[in-house]
Amino acid sequence: MSTYNVIYQIVRQIPKGRVATYGQVADLANLYGKARLVGYALYRLDISLSDVPWHRVINAKGEISQSPSRYGGDNLQRSLLEQEGIKFNTEGKMNLREYLWQPSLNVDD
DNA sequence: CGTCTGACGACAG
DNA sequence: ACTGTCGCCAGAC
Numbered sequence: 001m002s003t004y005n006v007i008y009q010i011v012r013q014i015p016k017g018r019v020a021t022y023g024q025v026a027d028l029a030n031l032y033g034k035a036r037l038v039g040y041a042l043y044r045l046d047i048s049l050s051d052v053p054w055h056r057v058i059n060a061k062g063e064i065s066q067s068p069s070r071y072g073g074d075n076l077q078r079s080l081l082e083q084e085g086i087k088f089n090t091e092g093k094m095n096l097r098e099y100l101w102q103p104s105l106n107v108d109d
Numbered sequence: 110c111g112t113c114t115g116a117c118g119a120c121a122g
Numbered sequence: 123a124c125t126g127t128c129g130c131c132a133g134a135c
Contacts, residue, residue, distance in 0.1 A: 022117050022118080023118060026118095033118085034117090035117040036115080038117075039116040039117050040114095040115060043114095045116095060117075065117075
């Protein structure tokens with residue numbers, strides 16, 4: 001199991017309508033303090049082919065992380081989240097206390 | 110094997 | 123609130 005696959009498995013567990021931060025995913029993947037790896041993993045991910053809900057991963061500030069090389073998908077992530085009922089304020093941020101995923105404590109799922 | 114490139118986050122000033 | 127610094131590491135070349 002590669003490091004990235006571990007990350008993808010965590011992301012797959014994020015339920016619809018909730019979000020997780022990069023740092024949170026890293027933590028759950030047993031990669032405490034390595035939030036960047038999560039970003040790298042999602043960057044490598046082929047959005048159109050995967051079943052990973054990549055759009056539910058946001059940064060610790062509650063906003064969508066932008067990337068120049070992202071295939072025009074800056075709006076896409078926001079659209080997908082809005083379709084799941086998540087609202088953004090005028091600064092493009094969301095209320096983390098309302099939407100942040102609170103993972104179940106059982107190791108397996 | 111060396112170098113470069115990225116969706117982050119914590120912290121200092 | 124904003125800017126820079128540092129630690130983190132897999133894959134392409």
